[in-house]
Amino acid sequence: MRIAFYAPLKPPNHPVASGDRQMARMLVKALEHGGHSVELASELRFYLREPEPKSFDALKIEAGEEAARLTKLWDRDGKPDLWFSYHLYYKAPDLIGPELASAFAVPYVTAEASYSRRRNAGLWADTQALVARAIEQAALNICFTQRDRQGLTDAIPDAALGMLSPFIDTSLFREAPARGCPTRLVTVAMMRPGDKAESYRMLAQALGPIGHLPWTMSVVGDGPARDEVKAQFAGLPADRIEWLGAIEPAAVPDVLYGGGIYVWPGYGEAYGVAYLEAQAAGLPVVAQDIAGVPEVVRDGQTGFLTPPGDVAAFASAIERLLARNDERTIMAAEARRFILEERSLGVAAARLAELLAKIPVS
Structure with a gap:
């Protein structure tokens, strides 16, 4: 498949090393190891350190511009087969993928999405609502831990869930x-x-x-x-x-x-x-x-x-x-x-292939 990959918290090529950046890179490698063609859909970092409405509004404008750019690109070159978003949570929702996936009838998938009811206050309640909608829309939400799986199950009982153990290369x-x-x-x-x-x-x-x-x-x-x-x-x-x-x-x-x-x-x-x-x-x-x-x-x-x-x-x-x-x-x-x-890359690639094979792709 041709997969559009997006990590709103930290793109795979971000200059600052972290476990989050490393896992984003490992997921891309695992998808490619499974024979898929992976393209980085956007490098926009949609991350709110604090619940500041002005920062949120500015990021929403940037996300809208990215969605418009990708719409033109897909109209010209063709849409991908699947959108894959990594690590959605209340400080880093995905404001690009769900809209595009719906508009172009592309399956939407998340990995390591999380939901915490105790964050439902103020602006964080609004960002969590965006995360919840993305999870509900997703053809599959891939969980890395039982804790995250239980959190999604409790908050969104009808969410489509699958498990992938954390891994490294x-x-x-x-x-x-x-x-x-x-x-x-x-x-x-x-x-x-x-x-x-x-x-x-x-x-x-x-x-x-x-x-x-x-x-x-x-x-x-x-x-x-x-x-x-x-x-x-x-x-x-x-x-x-x-x-x-x-x-x-x-x-x-x-x-x-x-x-x-x-x-x-x-x-x-x-x-x-x-x-x-x-x-x-x-x-x-x-x-x-x-x-x-x-x-x-x-x-x-x-x-x-x-x-x-x-x-x-x-x-x-x-x-x-x-x-x-x-x-x-x-x-x-x-x-x-x-x-x-x-917990190797090869094991993860096989598991990812098994999970994605169950998703109908047009």
Whole structure:
């Protein structure tokens, strides 16, 4: 099929790296891997940081202009077979795809759309109504987590739903995992206020009580909360922590291969692409049993998921893997098998093909 792809939150070619951008790119790769022709329908970033009516009105005008541009393009060159929108939510609705799909009788599909009733206030209620209409119109809404699926089911009972597990391109990882330092902890996360800063805070608190163990840590990430994050770790020995800053995504595997355990609390994680990459490199994970993290880490098999907010339990899980290298080695092997065999690009492409094959295309 010829597929028009759109990611209103962050287009695949956006200059700022993030898990969202990475998954958009992976979806394009998976669709192409399945034999489809994928074209980026629009690079318009329809993202509202705050519920500001003026910003919303301005973006609506831009979306209308993009819809008009695509209408002319499709009238001239022919319409696509399907419209595919990635990651719709209250701050990033799709104001282009639903209108065009309806006008041109093209099936409309979403991936990782979400709906939260607690956001139904003020302008967010209006943007969520747009998301809900898109979900209702969609021939298929592809969910990455059971949490998102349940949210859509509760809000829009008649929505057409399908499941696709979060995945990565495992070709970036070597055929055999490198033998990293088993006591080297690794974290890969942006430094921004909110959930990311809260996860860094918890991580710093957890490392203090296990200072008697011979761990070191590599931290990949940067952002506006850099000073706040580093201040949280000020009480720890400076020579134990390597601050690598922002690096190119292609360089992340080498950092992971040099480590032994991946540590990240995971507040607010939809699922966390970094968890998938860490396990592909053969690192067991220590995270919280929170948000969408259980969708990508198997507790007791590929890592440990601790109770939300329990710093002592989080520290204890890290200590256990540091002290029990045999157990860490077993988990490392299972983590790598899990990702390579169950969460690869090839597996995702096959699942996507299966889901899209059920949609009637004119």
